[in-house]
Amino acid sequence: MPQTGESTSSPHTTSASDVTDVTDVSTGELVKRLSTQISELVRGELALARAELTEKGKRAGLGVGLAGGAGVIAAYAGAALVATVIAALALVLPVWAAALITGGVLLAIAGLLALIGKKQIDKATPMVPEQATEGVRRDVETVKGGLQR
Numbered sequence: 001m002p003q004t005g006e007s008t009s010s011p012h013t014t015s016a017s018d019v020t021d022v023t024d025v026s027t028g029e030l031v032k033r034l035s036t037q038i039s040e041l042v043r044g045e046l047a048l049a050r051a052e053l054t055e056k057g058k059r060a061g062l063g064v065g066l067a068g069g070a071g072v073i074a075a076y077a078g079a080a081l082v083a084t085v086i087a088a089l090a091l092v093l094p095v096w097a098a099a100l101i102t103g104g105v106l107l108a109i110a111g112l113l114a115l116i117g118k119k120q121i122d123k124a125t126p127m128v129p130e131q132a133t134e135g136v137r138r139d140v141e142t143v144k145g146g147l148q149r
Helices: 027-089 095-124 130-148
Strands: none
Touching: 027 095
16 A cells, blocks of 8 residues: 555556556547656656665675675684694694795695686686677678678
8 A cells, every 4th residue: 555645657558547448539639648757657667777786785784794704704713723733733843844834835825726726717818708798700702602602
């Protein structure tokens, strides 16, 4: 039930004043009504899409913020684990040696991940949609072949 001040019409409804016997109306008037109704429908659909995307954008922003916060906490947890490894090794080695070994292992892991990442980037570049480009090339050749007949 609409509250006071709310409109009961929507882009998908037709008011009673718009519904008449079309046999009494000229073609020009029908085209004018059609144009008006299509414009109203498109405006209504665009407003609905805008409202929906605004809501989704807000939710996505909240999600990104929460994921960023989780990343920061995970980084602190990782640092605490590195300190734990150093402290554990320091029980059997001097502290400097434990820190050096831990740092070396972390650098080796980082280097390995960087090499794997570089290989993946090389596979992804150049950023050209190769399959789509090949499809367009074949389409152009087909059209040219059809025109030569």
